[in-house]
Amino acid sequence: MSIRHGLLALLEQGPRYGSQLRTEFESRTGATWPLNVGQVYTTLSRLERDGMVAQGGEDGAGHPLYAITDVGRGELKSWFERPVDRASPPRNELAIKLAMAVGAPGVDIRAVIQAQRHATLQAMQDYTRLKAQALVAVESGDVDRERDDVAWLLVLEQLIFQTEAEARWLDHSESRLARLSATAALRARNAPAAPDTPDAAGPQEPTGQAGPAPNTARGTRR
Template sequence: MSVKYGLLALLERGPMYGYQLRAAFQESTGGSLNIGQVYTTLSRLERDEFVRALEENESGQRPYEITGAGRADLKTWFSTPISRSDRPRDELAIKLALAVTTPGVDVRAIMQAQRTSTMRALQEYTRLKSLSDTDLAWQLVLESMIFQSEAEIRWLDHCEATLAKHTPKPVENRQEKTVELR
């Protein structure tokens, strides 16, 4: 998810300062966010006039609020579908593509290790989902992670089957038969 639009969406709820934004982002999405990234993004948003800094409060914290331009940009983001080409590269797909063409790499071991890791993650996401007091935003994020994990396991199964079809069978050692001519 874009940090920029995440922060704008959170500021649509009302003015917040950096640490509040970080906590709200993590609570809503389950994703971790470095506080430095929050303030760097806020600086860019302020430069682009999507947010404005308010006066420091009595604790010395400077809250930010979304501007009209920020609301318009956020509205456009919400109404524009995400294109597959806009998403980050899939590191696992790249890893497997390179593994099948790199001598000495055990592709099956890579797939098995990934499958094991993904199964553990899937179990954890399912456990978290079973905790009924999670809010709707976190529930949707968890369900997305569950579906993505399930899809990754199916894709790994497919890759393993495809690899089995394309792996050459071992050649039997045959000794040439010599024919004696008399």
């Protein structure tokens, strides 16, 4: 998640102070990714260091205001134009958990999948309910809230699509494991039985049996 670019996008609309940025960020995203004030000011400090924002006076309550610079506008424009990089995908805890559960002693990976599927479907229902509420808000015609409601609706729909994909992936993983288990069992049944006593040297003469009698004749009778 690019907090720095999110803050730049909010500052593009005018100077703001730290807690105001946090409130507007969470309002725009439905608090899906909550921020704390310290995180906001740390990011602002880095943006100021990089020349993307600058402090510009205070508001009526004495809050220091930050404003976006031309450098910041250029970075924001570039961020909007370039696709999100998938070369280094973010870590996914669920994928890591299933990867570690494969072959782990004492772990029933199918039970892990079933528990996660239940949680994923519950999350999908919750997101769908929130989407219905967001649609009502968007259609209410409140101009002052419309922008944030539409933004929240887009975030919710992304979360719904994400949980739907996760549920399909869990179903696929369970089917994959079942097929691999069946294949392993079939191979075990069809494997040739090992001999009771391995005989690597091949057949040998019985112990104690004499070989052919030696020829002791010295010559032939005349």
